[in-house]
Amino acid sequence: MSIFTATKEASYRKRLGYHSTLLAGICCMVATFILMGHMSTRSDIEEAIKQDELAMLAEVLPMSLYDNDLLADKLTVTDHLDSTDTRQVYVAKQDDKITGFALPAIGNGYSGDINLIVGIGAKGEVIGVRVISHAETPGLGDKIEIAKDSWILVFNGKSLNNTAEHNWAVKKDGGEIDQFSGATITPRAVVNAVHKCLNFFMQNQAQLVLASINETKPEDDSKTSSQKTSEVPNESI
C-alpha cells in the first residue's frame, strides 16, 4: 500500500487508538444511518407486506365474498386430533355471517416445502388454491404456479363430498387429478396438501366457527351464534 505512505502521514495515524476510534466512529455513523433508514421505511414496509397478504388472499377468496378485514379476523387453530398441526386461519365474513375460510397448507415437494393457501367456502368446497412459495425445478415442477400453468385450477369446486377419498390423488396413483409430464412428485405433494387441508378444515370446523363467533362483538353474541348455526352446515360431523 505505497499509496497510503505516499501521502503525508501524521504520527497520530500510526497509533492503535486512532485505528480503533476510526473503526468505532464509522460503525456508529453507519448504525445511525441504518436506524434512520429503518425508521423512515418501517411503516411503508409493513403496509406493503399487508397489501401482499391481502392480494394473496384475494386470489383464493373473491373480494365479493367478504366485507371484513381478513387480517384482523385471523385465528390460530390446532387440530384436535394432531396437536402438532397448528394453522393460521383467515375467516371471511359478509354482514357478520361466515362465508369462507383461507387456510395455509404445506406440501412436501421434490425440493423442499411447497407453501400453499387454500380458500374454502362455507360449504366445505375449495374456492381456490394458490402457491405462495416453492423451490421446485423450473420448467418442470413450477407448473403449479398460476403464472406458468392453469393446472392449479383443477381443485376449484372440489370438496370431500363430491370427490371420494381415493380420488384425491394424481392419475398415476389411481386418482382423478392430472399430473403433468416430467413431474409427478410435485403435483402429488400439492394434491396431498390440499386434501389434508380439507380434512383439517372438516375436523375442526366446529372449533373454527365457535372461535370466530366468540371473536365478534360480545353484546350480539346470541344473535350471531343463532345465525351461524343456520348458516354453516355441519356436513362433516
Next chain:
Amino acid sequence: MNQSDGNVNSVDYKTIFMDGWWDNNVALSQMLALCPLLAVTTSATNGLGMGLATLVVLISANLVASVLRNIVTPQVRIPVFIVLIASIVTLVDMWLNAWMHELYKVLGLFIPLIVTNCAILGRVESFASKNSPLPALADAMAMGLGFLWVLVIIGAARELLGSGTLFAHASLLLGPHFEWLEITVIPEYQGILLLVLPPGGFLMLGFLLSLKRLIDRTARYKQDSTAETVSPTSTIEANP
C-alpha cells in the same frame, strides 16, 4: 488492473471507461462477482435488475470511500469498507422494499447477495481509496455498466434458449412503459432446461469468456498486421 496501478494524479477517463466496459471487465477479465452472476442470470430481466442494483451500490460505495480516503488508515481499511458497503446495501434493500415493492419482490432475494460481491470491495480498495471522488464516480459507472451488460447478455442467452422468451416480466422491473421489451421469441417452445438450471450459468459464462478471448486475439492480430510487426509474443499474451 491497468488503471488502478497507474498514475494517480493524471486521470484518463477514456481508459477508465474502456477498462470497465471491456479491457478490465469485472466479470470477464477480473473474474470477480461470479457468484451473483451465476445465481441470477436465469433471465434477462433478472440480470438487468441485479446489474442496476449493483451499479447503485458500486457508485455509492466508491463515492463514500473516495471521500473518506484521507481518514481511513491502511490497517483498518478492509473492515471500514466492508461496513460501509454492507450498510449501503442494507439501506438500498430497505428503500426498495418500502417504495418499490413490486421491484423488490423480483429482486429482493438478490440484493443481500451484493454484499458478497467482491467486485465492489475490489473497486473501492484498488481505485476509490486512491482517487478523488470524480474519477471514482467514473470508475464505478464504467465497472458497474460493464458488469451490467455481461449480466444482461448471459441472462438473455439463457432465457432465449431455456424458455424462448426475452425480458419476460420486464414491466415489473421497469414499469408498464417497458412492456414492449417483453418478447416471446419462440412460442410454444419447450426449451433447453439445462440452461435455466445452474449448469447453464457456467456454460454461458464459459462461452462468453472464450468469445471475449477470441475477439481480443483477433484485434491483436489485426493490430500486429497493420503495424507489420509479426511478433511471436503477441500470441502468448493473447493466451494468458
